[in-house]
Amino acid sequence: MTEASDEQPLPGVSYVMPVLNEAHYIESAVTSILAQRYPAPTEIVLSLGPSSDDTDAIVERLHQRDPRIRAIHNPAGHIPHGLNLAIRDSRYPVIVRVDAHTELPADYTLRAVRTMLRTGAANVGGIMAAVGRPGVQAAAARAYNSRLGLGGGAYHSADVPAGPAESAYLGVMRAEVLAEIGGYDESVRRGEDWELNHRMRSAGHLVWLDPQLKVTYWPRRDLPALARQFYSTGVWRGELVRRLRHANPVRFFAPPLVVVATVLSVVLVPLWAAGVLPGWWGLFALVGLGPVAYLLLLVAIALAGGGGLAGGARYAAVLATMHFAWGAGFLRGAAHGARDAVDTSRV
Template identity: 50%
Template structure:
């Protein structure tokens, strides 16, 4: 294994630099017991009772030749997440828990990183299932490319008709715009990747995740990684199964918040305002303006304002037709849900972008 994966931690790395249990392959101390560097998987969780056990099992089932640990940052939940996390930690000594009293995703990630013992940090969420060989391949790609962060495909999988429609929308250019980590593509440098496997020294040097970004913190971190002259690398060899939201309301709330925090990314980094990210707010303005004009005509304003109905009607017709065509291979219930799912993603994202973030916003699920 390349010695670059056995880097020495900076001296100012929180209290971790004084941890006597720190992996020798990270600290440059005594000879490691394996050629493979130790890996710390970090998982922020809040309100994840439905998928947590499955997500943890996916980590512990990894066949990795080196040392592997899982650090779970447990936020305040309204369900049995904390109870399940304690049981899982009691059943396997590789699982360690840290408290995340604030409950936000970036705070939990940073707490887990600070508690991690190893020089490679792999992120996974409480509703994500690592594919077989994910950790091993992540380490191999880090070595092969010299990248600071490597990631792969977010493979959305649903069980109900609605969830299958959401999963399809995630992987469709009509849904989330065709990013490689959604639809796949050739390996190579990328602006951002899904989750990621990081070199710990880079995370420490950059200060970890920016806790201001309650959402979009992964995109923001990858931006800083690239700005520091490091590389973010996409490979289709890595896949994480993702469990989508289970209701239209939850989906709308998710993408409203996504849009809000994407606006904050653009505010802080104006050069990130690409057409792909500006399309949803432009669409939301067009649909809202057309609807308002049409309503005004109905209320007795100038009759020509009725032409405004063309915009929302055209959008609805277009998304229904396109959804039924691209989703023609979906099961009946999923296909029926697809137009509503696409419209919810587009308009919620757009509305959130126009609103901007509310600083007290805290997601019920990372």
Template identity: 55%
Template sequence: MHEKPSSKDAPVPATEAGVSFVMPVLNEEDYLERAVRSVLAQDVPGPMEFVIALGPSTDSTDEIARRLAAEDPRVRLVANPEADIPCGLNHAIRASIHPTIVRVDAHSELTPGYVRRALETLARTRAASVGGIMRAEGHSAFQRAVARAYNSPIGLGGASYHGGTHEGDAESAYLGVMRREVLEEIGLYDESIRRGEDWDLNFRIRQAGYRVWFDPQLLVTYWPRDSWTRLVRQFVATGAWRGELVRRYGRRNSLRFFAPPALVATAGLAVLVGALQGTRALRGAAAAAASLVYAPLALYLVVVSFSAAGRGGGPGLQDKLWTAAVLPTIHLAWGVGFIRGALVGAKDTVDTSRVSADDRPA
């Protein structure tokens, strides 16, 4: 089945019709309050509500959320016992009432004017979903390195929301400001997908004939994972679900998604060739020919080194060294997860970077 052209105009409700913000949260005590404050500070032309879907957190997230709801009547809480992001988003959307849905994330902070600009873009383009730039930032040297990887085309493959500059039709939208009527038409988020739910939702929006739009004037600050183990767990799970989406949708997935598993396969082949050469099981012309497998890895290391070094003065030496370590960590973890997901499916793979697998409900 070929992708349908984006030819249908999404409905444009009255500017003052209201906006519903939706956010799933799980173990976000360090980030939740700042994220909520950035939403409540938005200049919204009309009524607004903020529906937070609470997963079964094991930290003080629920207490913080209840305090914020008590302080501001615009904040409402709903339960998300399944803990998964798509389920939480659907719970929040179904509990909300306004015709425009703004997805927000506890690790993100909206910049001033974000919603007003998004509403103007939706009305001007008649798109069903619009998103902008994910501008990653960090506090520690490690988190800043992860942020640099996010913001670099080398890090996450150059998707428009990681640094695009030209407004226009898009494959997907980061977070997304969306028309409720279209979301209900396509059946909301697919609850069988635990990662990559945004890409899947926007793919189905495009399949239904509507436009997904990228506007680089929309900026969201994103705070990435702050430890190595959390980063690895996040990207193994993300890769596994991308592999699952490849199983479901095939080559409708962008070619950039296939780069990390290609790196993992090449690295594995290089290890095998090195072992055969070291034991003299591979000698002579055959060994020389097999050595060509090292060339793409050498080129990859050069690219990573230049990307980590940056231009001019740039970040300090510690940040550069962390970036040189973070980039291959992201690529290899994502690639390993992708291969597993593509071969056997993601199944019950869970992103445990925000919660221990032992804390998930049975």
């Protein structure tokens, strides 16, 4: 490992960001980059998909304000394509991935780069700290930050210790390692970070998680958009399970099991209760106890949740939306592959 003091010269940094229909968030994301306290050369490369809102005009205004910001075109609009285009157009040896729905704390880059130099890591990432405006977005943020929402992945919890990790949120990466492993896999439309980190680790490189690196993330603002996002994410997670059968955490399989149990209970329990199915089918009908227990859990969450009954109900609805959309998508992806599935929540 490479040992480095805080006085060691710092490398230049290229911030890369894929952007599509982000008029509500892009300016705040870029402003958080410009506010970084990092005493070395920097640049911002925005990879612009075919937006239908005011994103491009906002980006042009930002470029006029600061020449370190420049835009390149990503006609396909897909995240890994956009990231690879921006990385290839970058000048500096450290690549910092930023998303338009995120905001970086002012010391993010400095801390991450110093950690990279100290540990010899190929990628240093932190924690997704979701926030939201009152309503569905706030409930979604609460779900993102809870083990009930996303299953306890390391980079969703500030309670984990710093150290080697399976994956880390976003990432501050060595450009030479990205070139070595071929960058992002453009056939993976969602879950591209996890897949990239898997290849980094398989190539013998270190992925490091620092829970002190907390990135603000703004979730989707309504249930339909949240459902589309999580369905797409589930589809691509199912695709990755097909590709990497031996390298998937057990937590990935909980939401699809809830979906399967719910479907079976809806079909089997009424038929068994009506006598259409023989009595011994009652053993299979017991699968309905799982969805019943899940429903009772949601009711308990709604009654006990913060923000009164309305706030608790929103939180329970968000959890159900995330779990069922992700689980249904996972089943499709695992059974048939992701094919051309895309995240339509950004369109």
